[in-house]
Amino acid sequence: MSPPASPIPYAVPAVLLALALALKTPTFVRAWKDPDVRATTLLLLLAAAVFVSVSPAGIHGINTATGVPNIAAPWVYSLLTAFCGSCLAMVVTWRDEPSPRRDRTIRRIWIIYTGIVVALWITFLLADVPDERVHDLDTYYACEPWMRWHILLYLLAHMVSALVAAYLIWTWTSRVRDAWLKAGLVFLQAGYAFGLVFDIAKFTAVGARWTGADWDWLSTRLAPPFAILDATLVGIGFIVPQAGPFLEKWTRDRxxxxxxxxxxxxxxxxxxxxxxxxxxxxxxxxxxxxxxxxxxxxxxxxxxxxxxxxxxxxxxxxxxxxxxxxxxxxxxxxxxxxxxxxxxxxx
Structure with a gap:
């Protein structure tokens, strides 16, 4: 959790996602029973919450408001994990036809990622992390026994969701004929590729700490921009297939x-x-x-x-x-x- 000092990289996507969420709200109110509408609304809500919470000011504000040093870690990582689960569930919702099998798959995804969120909070509560670390928590506490598992959990959850979603999209893209959906899948694949760079940089920096080396710059400087690109492109990827046809119809009607x-x-x-x-x-x-x-x-x-x-x-x-x-x-x-x-x- 080592974001750049400037809030702008987080504020811009947060505002755009909040705007998309506001535009989606009337549709959610009218058609909240539609699983696609519910999934998209939840995804946008989680994405916006991640960008608001993960900024340096947001992290420090959460720690200060609660009076618990580094409580922002499980909060932010829980939101990020839920966002990953939401993305994976959304890909399955788009890819597979409605069926009991699809419903079971989506339920399994949410059960697994809910379990990870619970584990994140348990490992944090068991960890000894008295000093607030806004920019370098992952590497600073990489050798703390319980915090080590805490960090590994969120990184593994993020990497697995990216790999699985990318594989599902890769095997599905050739069958997609809708231009807007295909454009959205391109954004998703690009976002997941940047996300994997983020994961590799984080894992390498944390692993270096375990061996006594100091490669913190991979976590504090290299990884954050890729995380921002990842979340932004993934958010766009899920918005385009729904916003595109709407804007196309609106233009035609106008x-x-x-x-x-x-x-x-x-x-x-x-x-x-x-x-x-x-x-x-x-x-x-x-x-x-x-x-x-x-x-x-x-x-x-x-x-x-x-x-x-x-x-x-x-x-x-x-x-x-x-x-x-x-x-x-x-x-x-x-x-x-x-x-x-x-x-x-x-x-």
Whole structure:
């Protein structure tokens, strides 16, 4: 537990994860029974908590608030271990189809990682760690009998989860066709690779202490940036497959909403909509788009007696003769026909 002194490397991902969690909260409230939604929300919550707690100020603040030197160690490592278990469970949730076998696998993951968290607290309570160490706890207490097991537990839990998750993703990626999911898996693999560098650096530094050598710089300087990259990329990897399709649909709906505005305005001339209820300015975009389409549909129904099939056919033929493709020609013919009908309605 030896992070850089600057809080910025921790604050930026913590804020981004908190923002993602805030955006996910309405979905969680609406669909909390969905295992994917629950798993994603828990993962984001744990990731944000890790970044908030692991900063130097956070570590010292936890120790000071409780009055127990180094109590931040089991707290931070418990959050990190729970985050690792959550990541592994999330990969299984995505990879496997819903089944009793998948449910049993996820339960086993949580049982194992819950047991590790309990063991972390037991080993800490049995350890003799009177001096607060904000930056170099892992190496400073590497030879303390119970603290040695405490450190090994969290590092092994982190490494095993990274290796297992990376293997599951590696054997699954070739079967993935969804572009957003594949992009998320790339971020996950990169994150787990950085995580393994973190683990190797930590293990090497701790092992050096056991042999009487001093390679603390591996733990205090080399490892922390890789830990930040690991958690950040893994968090992004789990966010992208869900945020990507949402943003894609939102962009598509926003474009459609603006493109349909002139047609809706033009059709108001033929009478009020059968659905006069107004939605608020802050209503969801999909609801506002649905209402706009409903108003256009109602307007076209009232305009139907004035729609001239001959006008449509001539417009279509002219558009095709001008070199437009089928879809564009249909759009031009429809627009010309509606405009002609609106002109007829005003006369």
């Amino acid at each position: 474009i459609s909403f603006h493109r349909l505005r002139p047609l809706e305005s033009a059709l108001r001339a033929v009478g009020p909509s059968a659905a006069p209820a107004r939605v608020g300015r802050f209503a969801p975009l999909d609801l506002k788009l649905l209402q706009r389409r409903q108003r256009i549909h109602d307007g076209l129904l009232r305009l139907a007696p004035l729609l001239d099939e001959d006008v449509w056919q001539r417009s279509y033929d002219v558009a095709r003769a001008a070199g437009h493709d089928e879809r564009t020609a249909l759009g031009i013919a429809g627009a010309v026909t509606v405009r002609a009908a609106l002109t007829a309605a005003r006369t």
